[in-house]
Amino acid sequence: MNAVKDVKVKNKSKSPGGSKNPIVRSFDKWKAWIYLLPAIILLLIFTVWPIINTLRMSMLVNYNPMKAVGGATFKFGFENFTKVVSYPKFKQVLGTTMLLCVTTVPISTMLALIISVCLNAIKPFKRFLQTIFFLPYVTNSIAIGMVFAAMFNIVGSFLGSSNEAIQSAGIINNMLGFFTGNKDFYINWINAGSSYTSNIIVMIIYIVWNALPFKILILLGGLQSVNKQYYEAAKVDGTSRVRTFWRITVPMLSPMIAYVVITGFIGGFKEYSSIVGIFGDSMGPAGDAGRLNTMVGFIYDAIDSNAGRASAAALILFGIILIVTLINLWVSKKRVHY
Amino acid sequence: MAKKNTDLIMHDKDIRAVKGKARIGEIAAKTLIYIFLTVMAVIVLFPFYWMIISSLKSLEEYRLTVPTFWPKTFHFDNYANAFSTANLATLFKNTVIVGVISTILSLVITVLSAFAFARLEFKGKNVLFAGLLATMMIPGELFTITNYATVSQLGWKSTYTVLIVPFLVSVFYIYLLRQNFLQVPNELYLAAKVDGTKDLKYLWKVMIPLSLPTLISITILKMMGAWNSYIWPRLVANDLAHRLITNGLRNAFQDTSGNTDYPVQMAAVAIVSFPLFLVFLFLRKYIMKGVSRSGIKG
The missing domain is CATH 1.20.5 (Single alpha-helices involved in coiled-coils or other helix-helix interfaces)
Structure with missing residues (x-):
């Protein structure tokens, strides 16, 4: 096959008429670059230069681009990295980010897996339910975050002091009150004086709600391509549903599961706008701004004042994402079947 | 027996x-x-x-100790109120301008680049393409720091340009379209060449119609991106004249204490969400197809 092709090419190159090959003529060599020109110019300015510049800025202590234009010089060294790592705020944002990651990724993956398996097992209303479960994807995470905030919010002039009259404890608290049978029951979820734990619970609920549609889409797509014969064989053998799930469904789906877990972790480490949606720019309940700040928020906070430190933090974030992805790939290589 | x-x-x-x-x-x-x-x-x-x-509730009804699950009286004026409180008309205009221009320019750039990678031969093609794909691994925050400095120095802050230009090239869309272009048999291209058809005409008459579904997916995702973008617009164009819808919405209702006028806020949120639902209702197939291959929100 290759030999035939070679002969053909040789024949063409020998043929008279100037063009060696109908595709590659002297002008054509330039033509590709003309087509690519707009993309390449923009990529050089907004993608390639930032990569180089971020590395450079991270090595210049307390670098500030505006001061640099004014003629200031900056010391070269690793101080940005050591400063960032030793900063108590950094440990706090790293802790919050990791906490949200290790809770939301397993919960949403497990839930999406169960929902997908259930969806795959039914026929009537399947498309309808599938559409409903995809709906949260086509929303604005800030806008719907505001809806969640309204649902968890205590209405009235609740500022955290105990003698204040609460007008409405919010729909979630009302429901909890209804189910626990205690009408006066309420938890201060996100208002002033709320605890870190309750803030995190609200964030986990919102992030999981937001993460489900994509995971269901991928997992259901994978399920539909699993060969039905495996299930029929299991049925003939009288295998229980639970066993079928763990021994057939999960192994057959393992590549898709690995995919949603990896993208879930990458997205989780970049969590930011869902928190802005619920808590606003202050990234925390009233009176405790920045309490729920994340890695990305930390980078943006430093972007104006100290680009050097922001660059160092961004590179650390990149490093963490890379390591987590590699670990995930390593684990899935051992676990993913076929 | x-x-x-x-x-x-x-x-x-x-x-x-x-x-x-x-x-x-x-x-x-x-x-x-x-x-x-x-x-x-x-x-x-x-x-x-x-x-x-x-x-649709009145503020009094919203604040009832036991919430109602259906409004007693319908207050459609909340919507009019939300429109003026959050300056939604200006925000809509800005978002549509930025969304449409960036989508059109982005499509042109993506089509040209994907064509070059799929059909033309040039030195270093594979290396360049692999390099582009490698940049997809890097988190966007890493670019933002320098891009913020770049646009500040160019004097682009608080313009439409700053919201459009830095995100025109998407390596992922180029990749997606290239894969689609590669499925078009090469013989078609060679036949067109023999007939003396110009590349651009071939691109317009053959390649684009054949990969229309992918182009529609890209258009929808790009428009949704403009609608949902928050971080970059807030950073570089936070003035009223250029503010985009998401940023404007969050800005108009910053008060998170209990005294907010929630019905009006929910009306504003609903106005911002409706266009997305409409797009979803009519173009679900394209969105799901695009999303399942990208894994990126917006």
Whole structure:
């Protein structure tokens, strides 16, 4: 096959008429670059230069681009990295980010897996339910975050002091009150004086709600391509549903599961706008701004004042994402079947 | 002989009993599955429901100690109120301008680049393409720091340009379209060449119609991106004249204490969410197709 092709090419190159090959003529060599020109110019300015510049800025202590234009010089060294790592705020944002990651990724993956398996097992209303479960994807995470905030919010002039009259404890608290049978029951979820734990619970609920549609889409797509014969064989053998799930469904789906877990972790480490949606720019309940700040928020906070430190933090974030992805790939290589 | 017959009959009964049991189990399992899915669907839909009914309540009704699940009186004026409070008209205009221009320019750039990578031969093509794909691994925050400095120095802050230009090239879209272009048989291209058809004409008449579904997916995702973008617009164009919808929405309702006028806020949120639902309703297929291949939100 290759030999035939070679002969053909040789024949063409020998043929008279100037063009060696109908595709590659002297002008054509330039033509590709003309087509690519707009993309390449923009990529050089907004993608390639930032990569180089971020590395450079991270090595210049307390670098500030505006001061640099004014003629200031900056010391070269690793101080940005050591400063960032030793900063108590950094440990706090790293802790919050990791906490949200290790809770939301397993919960949403497990839930999406169960929902997908259930969806795959039914026929009537399947498309309808599938559409409903995809709906949260086509929303604005800030806008719907505001809806969640309204649902968890205590209405009235609740500022955290105990003698204040609460007008409405919010729909979630009302429901909890209804189910626990205690009408006066309420938890201060996100208002002033709320605890870190309750803030995190609200964030986990919102992030999981937001993460489900994509995971269901991928997992259901994978399920539909699993060969039905495996299930029929299991049925003939009288295998229980639970066993079928763990021994057939999960192994057959393992590549898709690995995919949603990896993208879930990458997205989780970049969590930011869902928190802005619920808590606003202050990234925390009233009176405790920045309490729920994340890695990305930390980078943006430093972007104006100290680009050097922001660059160092961004590179650390990149490093963490890379390591987590590699670990995930390593684990899935051992676990993913076929 | 007779004994054998009864044996057979017994066997038959057994099978029927087992089958019946299996059917009952099947029905029970199906019922449980439907109950579970319905409960989950209600949970998923509840925020949307709550948004819509809250947006139609009066403030007094919203603040009732025991919330109502259906508005007593419908207050459509909340919507008019939201429109003026959040300056939604200006925000809509800005977002549409930025969304449309960036989508058109982005499509042109993506088509040209994908064509070059899929059909033309040039030195270093594979290296360049691999390099582009490698940049997809880097988190966007890493670019933002330098891009912020770059646009500040160019004097682009608080313009439409700053919202459009830095994100025109998407390596992922180039990749997506290139894969699509590669599926078009090369013979078509060579035949067109023999006929003396110009590349651009071939691109327009053959390649683009053949990969229309992918182009529609890209258009929708790009428009949704403009609609949902928050971080970059807030950073570089936070003035009223250029503010985009998401940023403007969050800005208009910053008060997170309990005194906010929630019905009006929910009306504003609903206005911002409706266009997305409409797009989803009519173009679901393209969105799901694009999303399942990208794994990126917006």
